[in-house]
Amino acid sequence: MVEVSPSHRLFRRYLKEQRLPVTHQREAIAEVVFSSAEHLSVEEIERRLRSGRNRIGKATIYRTLDLLVRSRLVVEHDFGEGFKRYEHGLTQEPVHGHLICLECGRVIEFQSWEVQEVKARITQKHGFRPTRHKLEIYGLCQPCQEAGVELPDDGLSCPIETV
Amino acid sequence: MVEVSPSHRLFRRYLKEQRLPVTHQREAIAEVVFSSAEHLSVEEIERRLRSGRNRIGKATIYRTLDLLVRSRLVVEHDFGEGFKRYEHGLTQEPVHGHLICLECGRVIEFQSWEVQEVKARITQKHGFRPTRHKLEIYGLCQPCQEAGVELPDDGLSCPIETV
DNA sequence: GTCCATGCAAACCTTTTGCACTATA
């Protein structure tokens, strides 16, 4: 048994708690996700597994990610790209959001405790019991702005009824 | 030409500005979206069109929704259900977010100007130029809580490494 | 030895696209 990350050990414990087998595939997938600081897509995970001489079916990757998300060791994201991304859950500070560049797809994380306060106030007002939230801000990252990228505005010339 | 909503008239103007034909299908689809206060899925839009004796292909619905979104008269949402939802854009107050019930799927809108401030502060700090943002809070709505629904917690028994 | 996981391919679901035909302006 090789040297693994703390999160990886927690995942082993999770599997044992749930009486599920600790397989090589599950270990390899967990190690890929836990050893990256990025928001990985399934395709990226598959590629990294392959370059590590692992040949693991897509179905197994999806099934294992499901376990990782359930265990709360991994967080699932959907940035509207048409597929999901997965991120190591325990490196995350409790409150965080994402700045997403519409040009290059870059994702910048940020912390904001103020959102927690807003969330508490809003949910209390509506008698809603919150479990999680997400704050995503879309726009242009600094490098893309400096590269002169402009986002198209195809909207109405003037949103006032003139006719 | 029948009596239509202000937004519908704006959509006609948008089409003219873009030199695109104002077709019966586009009018019918726009009317369905503009006459509803809900977040409609494509399937729901299709159903409403059918009950109004319109037989319009799914492809046309998607193509028209694309125009409506571009014109900014309609807003697209993805609540992680595996498909998108569309909402009348002009009834929206400038700043709004969603409370999404994980049990029944109900969506409650809320206003929060404080998020704007947070957004301005964060984006400035990162040199990011924002266009739009979304704040979504997931959890249990009041009716579901009163019905005694509990959300399962399949996570680790304790996220502290004990082994 | 039992139970569950894996791999493959097929199925699924939403969304997009190609193309012959029709409607708008």
Added chain:
DNA sequence: TATAGTGCAAAAGGTTTGCATGGAC
């Protein structure tokens, strides 16, 4: 009449599932 839209069905792309085989405990 030119130009663009529509409908249908097929394709696309990500994700899920069924099933025979193989691995964990």
